[in-house]
Amino acid sequence: MTLYPREECGVFGVFNHPEAANLTYLGLYALQHRGQESAGIAVTDGEKVSSYKQLGLVSEIFDEKILNRLTGKSAVGHVRYSTAGSNNLANAQPITVDYKHGTLAAVHNGNLVNAQSLRFELEQRGAIFQSTADTEVIIHLMAHSSATDEMSVIKSALQEIKGAYSLLMLTPDALYAAKDPRGFRPLCIGRLPGDAYAMSSESCAFDIINCEYQFSVDPGEVVRFDKNGIHRERFAPVKETTLCVFEYIYYARPDSIIFEHDVYSIRKELGKQLARECPVEADLVVPVPDSSLPAAIGYAHESGIPLEMGLIRNHYVGRTFIEPKQQIRDFGAKVKYNPVAGSIKGKRAVVVDDSIVRGTTGKKIIHMLQNAGAREIHMRISCPPWKYPCYFGINTPEAEELIANQKSIEEIARHLEVDTLGYLSLKGLMDIVPNYDEGYCKACFDMKYPVSPGKDTIKRFLKKA
Numbered sequence: 052m053t054l055y056p057r058e059e060c061g062v063f064g065v066f067n068h069p070e071a072a073n074l075t076y077l078g079l080y081a082l083q084h085r086g087q088e089s090a091g092i093a094v095t096d097g098e099k100v101s102s103y104k105q106l107g108l109v110s111e112i113f114d115e116k117i118l119n120r121l122t123g124k125s126a127v128g129h130v131r132y133s134t135a136g137s138n139n140l141a142n143a144q145p146i147t148v149d150y151k152h153g154t155l156a157a158v159h160n161g162n163l164v165n166a167q168s169l170r171f172e173l174e175q176r177g178a179i180f181q182s183t184a185d186t187e188v189i190i191h192l193m194a195h196s197s198a199t200d201e202m203s204v205i206k207s208a209l210q211e212i213k214g215a216y217s218l219l220m221l222t223p224d225a226l227y228a229a230k231d232p233r234g235f236r237p238l239c240i241g242r243l244p245g246d247a248y249a250m251s252s253e254s255c256a257f258d259i260i261n262c263e264y265q266f267s268v269d270p271g272e273v274v275r276f277d278k279n280g281i282h283r284e285r286f287a288p289v290k291e292t293t294l295c296v297f298e299y300i301y302y303a304r305p306d307s308i309i310f311e312h313d314v315y316s317i318r319k320e321l322g323k324q325l326a327r328e329c330p331v332e333a334d335l336v337v338p339v340p341d342s343s344l345p346a347a348i349g350y351a352h353e354s355g356i357p358l359e360m361g362l363i364r365n366h367y368v369g370r371t372f373i374e375p376k377q378q379i380r381d382f383g384a385k386v387k388y389n390p391v392a393g394s395i396k397g398k399r400a401v402v403v404d405d406s407i408v409r410g411t412t413g414k415k416i417i418h419m420l421q422n423a424g425a426r427e428i429h430m431r432i433s434c435p436p437w438k439y440p441c442y443f444g445i446n447t448p449e450a451e452e453l454i455a456n457q458k459s460i461e462e463i464a465r466h467l468e469v470d471t472l473g474y475l476s477l478k479g480l481m482d483i484v485p486n487y488d489e490g491y492c493k494a495c496f497d498m499k500y501p502v503s504p505g506k507d508t509i510k511r512f513l514k515k516a
Contacts, residue, residue: 054448055129055141058163059131059444059446060131060158060160060449061086061129061251061256062128062217062250062251063128063256064250065248066218066248066249067070067125067248068125068251068254069124069125071125071126072094072121072126075092075127076109076113076128077256077260078128078249078260079128079256079457081231081258082255083108083316085130085132085220085302086130088106088107088353089129089140089142090105090107090109090112090128090129090143091103091142091143092104092126093127093156094121095126095154096122096223097222097223097224098437099238100147100154100155100221101123102145102147102156105140106239107141108161125221125226125276127219129144129145129158129159131483132446141182141183142182144159144222145158146182150190151496152193152201152222154222154495155221157184157218157219159188159216159219160217160236160364161185161215161235161443162185162298162446163188163214164435164442164502165213165214167210167214169211169375171186178191178195184464187192189208189209189216189218192211193205193207201225202273205273205286206286206496209229209273210286214443215235215295215444216230216503217230217231217268223297225272225276226276226277227275228250228272228273228453229268229274230270230280232271232288232289233267233293233499234270234310236252237252237253237298238250238252239265239267240265241254242265243263244261253304253309255303262448263386264308270292271290272284272285272287272380281507286358291433291490292490295444295480296491296492297441299312300405300434301406301434302406302509304319312485317485318405319349319352320349321345321346321349321433321434321480322345322346322348322351322352322403323349323350324349325403326350327356327479328473328475328476329473331402331431331473334398334399335357336354336358336400336401336453337359337360337361337362337403338403339403339405340363342405343405344513346405346433350401354401359391360394360510361400361402362388362416362419362420368398385415385419387397390419391423392423395420395423396423397425398426400427400428402469403432404432405428405434406433407410407432407437408454409452409454410466410467413467417467418468427470428469429470429472430464430467430469431473431474432473435474435475435496436455438495441495442502443502444493460473460474
């Protein structure tokens with residue numbers, strides 16, 4: 052039985068610009084936080100589609116020589132991160148194929164909960180798969196469609212899949228952007244000078260190429276870019292939206308606009324709410340860099356406790372590093388973080404982080420601060436306890452590996468060896484995120500999955516639940 056990896060990804064595209072490949076490279080560079088295992092770009096000159104993809108970081112894969120070979124005015128790109136064991140070049144994207152309607156290159160962010168059953172059905176009909184990526188399932192559905200025009204082919208395929216997806220598809224004469232009917236994952240459109248456009252998982256990628264944010268793709272919508280301009284069509288009726296709340300908490304960059312709202316401001320407000328719910332007497336607020344910094348700023352503002360950079364992060368840590376033969380305690384964490392003893396020695400510190408997953412890194416960070424002389428450590432988390440896996444595009448461990456699934460808050464505090472531990476409540480979270488008549492997926496906190504992940508998936512990943 053094929054088990055599909057849960058993936059975190061970022062997608063980027065450019066339509067009708069003479070430097071499409073270069074702009075896509077820059078866009079992927081800005082989205083590197085959404086995937087660090089592989090990257091790729093496909094480009095078209097109006098006649099053929101060329102592509103290049105490899106394992107590694109964007110800066111490691113592409114150089115001027117490679118980008119000069121990717122000639123054309125439209126392009127799509129992808130950065131990928133998945134579960135261990137599925138990191139191979141076959142799963143890197145874009146996936147490029149020749150089928151009955153011509154050449155197609157596709158990139159995808161999200162997870163399809165019915166990918167396995169669709170793959171089985173397609174294999175029974177003669178389909179041959181080269182990867183375990185959900186994207187290839189979508190392409191095979193398109194190849195088996197009886198529709199006669201390209202837009203109808205895409206719409207018919209999308210009507211068969213379930214789950215989360217933000218999708219870009221490139222052909223020699225058009226570029227398509229699509230989002231699932233519930234709108235789990237973000238996908239936005241920007242305008243470049245002239246009649247050129249860009250598409251991105253996050254708006255932060257627009258800033259680096261001087262692209263003006265225009266709008267987000269609506270849930271259940273396909274947007275076609277071609278020589279006649281922009282054409283928007285619905286492929287599915289409007290459903291209750293279930294936007295991923297974790298994009299606001301951690302996943303998106305704080306300088307992005309997600310679901311039409313400013314991420315930085317929301318994270319700062321989460322920190323303020325955390326201070327109201329979990330106050331403590333302390334001398335300083337210490338963020339765990341970098342993702343928790345806005346929440347820590349909010350906590351400091353609301354509590355009146357000064358913010359100090361008690362931890363410094365090394366931003367030049369690659370995907371692998373060589374550990375000394377003589378074992379150093381907590382080596383991995385020390386490579387990434389280092390305490391500022393002058394800020395924290397003898398002080399009562401409120402350590403603010405955005406989430407606790409397994410608890411292993413957090414415990415190592417606490418040990419560092421204790422060894423640097425912190426007198427008290429009070430841990431504060433700007434989201435509720437993370438108890439359940441995600442099946443919609445954020446890679447998470449199995450339930451039994453999530454510490455909040457196995458331990459109470461008091462037990463987690465003892466495990467981390469902190470003086471106190473406080474989480475933001477689910478109500479507090481939902482009071483802060485903008486609802487504007489929209490719904491959110493918060494299944495990682497309450498196990499209320501808006502789309503059933505299926506019995507086999509539940510058995511595998513929700514052993515305790």
